[in-house]
Amino acid sequence: MSEGIVIALAAVGGIFSLTGAVGILRMPDVYCRIQCSSMIITMGALPALVALVVGEGPLSTYGSRALLVAALLLVVNPAASHALARAAYKTGVPMWPGAVADRVRDTRASEAQGEAQ
């Protein structure tokens, strides 16, 4: 029973991690790649670590450390991705030519217009 749950959770985590890796390989520009890295890689890590917690028990040595790593990744990965996206935008990494919206540029343009008037 417990082994089946472990296998299912590990398979879900592995499929999500594989999807994130393929997304990082195939996406057209750095912002789409950051999206794959921040959400899908984190979402792939959590079920795999929960599988270890289910298999070993949450109070065992391995299970408690797996919970700690899961909490750390859940907090840390989105923050790092946000800092990376901000740095990429500020250093002028070009967007994919098919991108339809750049809200930061639009907001800055409307603010500059407001100051000019």
Next chain:
Amino acid sequence: MSSIYLTVAIGEVAIAALLLIRLASGPTISDRIVALNAISTQAALATVFFAAFARRTVYLDVALWLASFSYLAAIVWSRYLERGLL
């Protein structure tokens, strides 16, 4: 049960090897940092599962170190890209 852990660890390492393509060929440096961040997440996961497979608690500390220092590396790299200083 331990064979499941070994399979998961090997799978995460294979996914990290897939990400090495982006790390080698990323057109900008931001792409490489994104790939490196994902690789270190996969490395932390693989280390946790290898610790559970080999019954060595020492590796758990290595995984915690990897998970926290990959964050530090990403923050330092983005700060360097933004301001040109560390």
